Amino acid sequence: MEDYSGYFRQGDLIAKYLKGELSSQEQDELTDWIAQSDHNRALFGKLTQEETLNRELDQFAPSRKAEAWERIATETGFTKPTFVTYIVNRWTRYGVAALLLLVSGLAAYELIYKPEPAPQVTVQPTDFAPGSNKAILTLADASQINLDDATNGKIAQQADMIITKTADGQLVYDLSQSAAGSSEDQEVSPIYNTITTPRGGKFRVALPDGSKVWLNAASSLRYPTKFRGRERAVELKGEAYFEVAHAKNKANERVPFRVLSAGQIVEVLGTHFNINSYSDENSTKTTLLEGKVKVIKTRAYALANSAKTEAASALVLKPGEQAQLALGTQPKLNLVAQVDLEEAVAWKNGQFQFKDTDLPTIMRQIARWYDVEIAFQGRVSDAKFRGKISRDVPLSQFFQILQLSGVNFKIEGRKITVKS
Incomplete structure (x- = not known):
């Protein structure tokens, strides 16, 4: 039987992201997974949208968590009671309502049964095409x-x-x-x-x-x-x-x-x-x-x-x-x-690649490639970033990854204000 544990791992990471409890190592793991494909970026966007979660939450009330996991286990081929017990116990350790349990299950279901590319998710009302x-x-x-x-x-x-x-x-x-x-x-x-x-x-x-x-x-x-x-x-x-x-x-x-x-x-x-x-x-x-x-x-x-x-x-x-x-x-x-x-020649090979790179350096690259003006509001974060993403994606997909680290953006025409 195919091992589905990796799919549930991604759901766990997204759930912990929503709680704000990702460790540095887990954040790098989630960032790398998002950057691997358009499908992953779209799924992350979907599972962090309030509208999607509110709609799905109605079907997975906390009182029905065991039944929900039994259904997921059956659909994915895991019918042993030990699997359900393991998942429920893990959810209990999180100490949060069914929202987090829901995210993990939805992520696994989407990855197992809908592996084809998902529609692009735009996180900003205005988007910019790559160079x-x-x-x-x-x-x-x-x-x-x-x-x-x-x-x-x-x-x-x-x-x-x-x-x-x-x-x-x-x-x-x-x-x-x-x-x-x-x-x-x-x-x-x-x-x-x-x-x-x-x-x-x-x-x-x-x-x-x-x-x-x-x-x-x-x-x-x-x-x-x-x-x-x-x-x-x-x-x-x-x-x-x-x-x-x-x-x-x-x-x-x-x-x-x-x-x-x-x-x-x-x-x-x-x-x-x-x-x-x-x-x-x-x-x-x-x-x-x-x-x-x-x-x-x-x-x-x-x-x-x-x-x-x-x-x-x-x-x-x-x-x-x-x-x-x-x-x-x-x-x-x-x-x-x-x-x-x-990293030094990633641009020539169609990639953005960062290794302990500061935010101003990243934003200068964004400004040149997407032809936008960058401004900073408030204190500039001294965080260092790691990861890789294609230079062929719209700017909104790039922003999805930066937002994992608490970086937010305001768009006015071709001016982007960075708030971190």
């Missing part, structure tokens, strides 16, 4: 192309470089056939393009050297349409994940790739790494997943020749390490020896 592929491409002549409106295929040409938008939401740079057949690499002034994602947007770029870049919301990347000389340099604002291709010049020398962001340069030869360089964060974080990079704290830089940048200090990262450049009047470059790599 999507959106970006603006600014060409060298300052003209702009809205990439989410542009049709797939060739969208522009800069000198000998053809710019294409692919069906999977990616910008690709390829040499024209005439340029590809030429062995000349004339020394001309570089032509720069800039791709910018708005709040609520993301996009991917395949650079002229074959390197791949994933841009997070509210970010921009400036780069030449063709890399020349002894380096490949790009400029980042916001957050991006890089997979850098190896490249050699005519002398068969490796050409370094450099990413310039506020106060630092990241220098690589070929590697995978993430840079979070938002202006509203407390620090710029460079996380290495594969290969080797040097993070250079700078006093000044020039995109056209970052190799001559004046360096103040530097760190060399190994996979699994993170450099943190604290922002402010006296920036300091620090090394974090071990970081959660999955």
Whole structure:
């Protein structure tokens, strides 16, 4: 016979949530379960709605608790008296009326007999859709192309470089056939393009050297349409994940790739790494997943020749390490020896993931991805949050999880006030 005990466990956790008696470990367990699927989030919403509970409570009066559990036991295949006794005794320990007993039974019944996805439950009268592929491409002549409106295929040409938008939401740079057949690499002034994602947007770029870049919301990347000389340099604002291709010049020398962001340069030869360089964060974080990079704290830089940048200090990262450049009047470059790599690049893989993350940090991510304005009312909670949820869900489903920890929200237009 199938073991149904896990289903009743989730009901117990929801019942204890309603009582306000979840331990820290139980709250993490319930949060993880809610985040696992839309079905779980919808069921949690249903079982914590006053209207649902009032309706069901009429059928499960306290005086009939034993009969109610006998019916549930029969329906789920548990016909032994020991099961009913166990459940009733557990309910007695809770010391609350049939409401809590009811929640546990309803949760088990729903999970056992209605495993198909349930209708989405909106906990706020106003909801916000998640972000999507959106970006603006600014060409060298300052003209702009809205990439989410542009049709797939060739969208522009800069000198000998053809710019294409692919069906999977990616910008690709390829040499024209005439340029590809030429062995000349004339020394001309570089032509720069800039791709910018708005709040609520993301996009991917395949650079002229074959390197791949994933841009997070509210970010921009400036780069030449063709890399020349002894380096490949790009400029980042916001957050991006890089997979850098190896490249050699005519002398068969490796050409370094450099990413310039506020106060630092990241220098690589070929590697995978993430840079979070938002202006509203407390620090710029460079996380290495594969290969080797040097993070250079700078006093000044020039995109056209970052190799001559004046360096103040530097760190060399190994996979699994993170450099943190604290922002402010006296920036300091620090090394974090071990970081959660999955958390660092969760956004690129379509997830929000938090590990002992404070509420203001979470709300900044929400603001950028859902394109909303965030304000705090009263004292800001110093609680730390853990958990994972898809970036494809409406904002209301995200709020369901935060509300488990006593965080509440007031929505006025696109302004969200956080009350904790």
